[in-house]
Amino acid sequence: MKSKRVSVIVISALFILGGCSSSADQVVETPDITETDTPEKQIESPETNPEQTHEEILAQVTSAIETDVKLMLPENIFVGEGYLTATTASSKNNYEVNFYVTNVPIPVNDSTLHDAHPYMIVNGTRYDSAASAKAKINYQPINDGAQKVDLGNGITGYQDAGAGSIFLTWHEGRWSFSIRNRNSDVGSAKMNDLAKEIVAKLENQLLPAPRKIGAGMFDMNSEGAAANSFMWQEEEVVYEVYTVDPLLLVDTVTDQMK
Numbered sequence: 001m002k003s004k005r006v007s008v009i010v011i012s013a014l015f016i017l018g019g020c021s022s023s024a025d026q027v028v029e030t031p032d033i034t035e036t037d038t039p040e041k042q043i044e045s046p047e048t049n050p051e052q053t054h055e056e057i058l059a060q061v062t063s064a065i066e067t068d069v070k071l072m073l074p075e076n077i078f079v080g081e082g083y084l085t086a087t088t089a090s091s092k093n094n095y096e097v098n099f100y101v102t103n104v105p106i107p108v109n110d111s112t113l114h115d116a117h118p119y120m121i122v123n124g125t126r127y128d129s130a131a132s133a134k135a136k137i138n139y140q141p142i143n144d145g146a147q148k149v150d151l152g153n154g155i156t157g158y159q160d161a162g163a164g165s166i167f168l169t170w171h172e173g174r175w176s177f178s179i180r181n182r183n184s185d186v187g188s189a190k191m192n193d194l195a196k197e198i199v200a201k202l203e204n205q206l207l208p209a210p211r212k213i214g215a216g217m218f219d220m221n222s223e224g225a226a227a228n229s230f231m232w233q234e235e236e237v238v239y240e241v242y243t244v245d246p247l248l249l250v251d252t253v254t255d256q257m258k
Helices: 054-064 130-136 185-202 246-256
Strands: 004-007 042-045 083-091 094-102 120-126 147-150 156-162 165-172 175-182 214-219 228-234 237-243
Touching: 054 083, 130 228, 130 237, 156 185, 165 185, 175 185, 185 214, 185 246, 214 246, 228 246, 237 246
Parallel strands: 175 214
Antiparallel strands: 004 042, 083 094, 094 120, 120 237, 147 156, 156 165, 165 175, 214 228, 228 237
């Protein structure tokens, strides 16, 4: 049968950022997520694929997951003019969903998606204890010697630098937030602007209340879904969400995760 060439589309983001550290001498840890080098991955698709609604795609994702971990998935994902699809993997103590945006409808867990570049990644993992789960959260402490930055709405950030990078960290409730950028006046200004946008959003949008802690990480030196993340603890379970756009990530975790 004749087939069409289709692309996995990465939606244009306001920023391309990612997970980071708040101290100059700390190595930034990135998740073990395999991504392709290019934002468009050419894949084969059947000649005809029925278009499915967002709700149908998410229902298929849910039914494909077999796990004892309580599912938390976004109720809605911005796809612009593209089509939402996904691949899933699960076990008794873990699940992971890789979401993609394509230019034609592609079924959930279709083999053509295996090496494509994910647009958003959501996973949940159950650990042996709440203490083990807490240890997995990349919660960033405040460096007392760091320079203070007014982020608005009564929030103070703390900025320090080292090894060619500049870091900004702040706390809100049980959450820590960290941004990394290249060490320059321009890099510092852009980092502070992003932090102020995030703080402003969180004045009106509520993050999950973690038990015990949560962390938001943004790396302005990185690209791809792994660049920006939220992770939080729910007793012995850790939930993680990654996506390309930091502000979309905030909107997804505050308004859409159920």
